[in-house]
Amino acid sequence: MKKKQRANPWIVVYLAPITILFLVFFLFPLVFNAYTSLMRWTGSGTMKWNNFANYVRLLTDDTFFLSIRNNLIWALSQGFVQISFAALVALILARNPRGWKFLRTVYFLPNVISTVAIASVWVALYNPEYGPINAIIKLFGGTPRNWLGDTSTALFAIIAMTVIYIGYFMIIILASIMNIPKELYEAAQIDGASKVQQELLITIPMIRGTLVTAVTLAMAYGMRHFDTTYLMTGGGPAYATNTIGIALYQKMDALRYGDASAAGMILIALGAVVVSLIRAAMGKNDPMTESAQ
């Protein structure tokens, strides 16, 4: 093969469509968001520079702060509670108990069901009048609640029903465990290590990279949370479940496009901060390339 060969013109042709779509739907929106976040703009008419007033307004607004707090709660619960559940189940399934392939398939099933369907089902399950959850609580002598209508339980109720859907991360962690060379366990057994010791001293360290990636990704997804909450409570009651994404939508709905863009920039920035922090804390691993897989 000749090393010094002219670049094939077909390469440009083959890259043209993705370049156009990427410019229109990824790069332009980023630039546009950054620009309009600094403007006074109602969606139509002229834009006017307003000295970071959108950012100041958002960051001094108590309800927006509540949204940021809720986002952090979302990120932490997805990153740590959901991933702990997923890792626990993956550890069990990796030892191939009876029916593990069937269980793996069923655990992933909710991941292909739409958010609208899942949210509607859970709104029904939490319903204060006919909902089965209150019916079960009454059966055991507890006090029924209006789970989604009460400011003290709404956020918890929504998060609880999302952290139990572990399918996606469980499969990734499981694959990583099953990829550990069997010889390591055989050697440990000869050395007299117990099953628990084997999990703690071999499995966990060997899947550390995958766990870091899973936590990072789950936190990133938690930070950008929008749909389930929007469908179940719309951010209420009294902003108790609002997230930055929902605040963005509310600003847009109120034709405060400058504020909406600023909320979008804050969301992107906070997401990047959370991901960098968690990577710094848990050791480096490149989620950029891994997450894409």
Add this chain to the structure above:
Amino acid sequence: MKENSSGSAKAAVAQTAKWLVLLFFLAVAILPFLWLLVNSFRTNLELESSPFGWPKTLSLGNYRNAIVTADLIQLFVNSVIASVGSVALNLLVAAMASFVLSREHFRGRDLIHSIITAGVLIPIISFMVPYFMIITRTGLYDKLASLIFVYAAINLPISVALITTFMKAIPKELEEASIIDGCGFNQRFFKIVLPLSRSGMATAGTFCFVYAWNEFVMAMLFTSSTSSRTIQLGIKYFSSQFITDYTGMFAAIILSMIPSVAAYIFLHDKIISGLTAGAVKG
């Protein structure tokens, strides 16, 4: 080896705990949907008297209501068009890009690959305002084409990541042989590389389909009339319009779940191995 009674008692506790964990997650994964299925055959009166119980008569009344009042067939067709259209566009664009990014050598190749796949890290909901402007200014508002473009574009990073992984694994020799046989650039793509990366394309296509079928935020922003509304939006409106017809809504939800659940039942091996392939590489 000392297997005393306290050791086996501990093992029994561990076994029980293990199965309790597995059964708990099994229950939360399927019971809500089974409850929904059973209640989609009950009347609202039956549901209000008790959340648990079997339907007294096996009537399809709720399903008829859902199909007629929510105009479900139109919504279904719209969803099929948006999903299939976006999968086709996404796979074509992603496969062309993946081909040159995985099998050609040129300056900046790895940088382009990194930039595209880094797109996964962007919270797409922060783009609601610019996307809305793009769609309205290009005259795509309230047209299914808006969803086709947006869904296809949003899924490009994940599709490129998946398909390049598969294309890189194709032996170089096959292509070299085809070059000797006089195959040009396009023939190499269409006749050699594309057919050999079928399973990668299937995995990426399934991801895109499930995303497109289930998406509702963009659909809510870009469409307004029934003629371009997708089934997810239909259910959302169904639940706000017919606030008292719970069981009718349950039937509509069940119907909306059929395509993606059916796709999953047939393709679950491919989907799981697609997820697994990525994890093993990491």
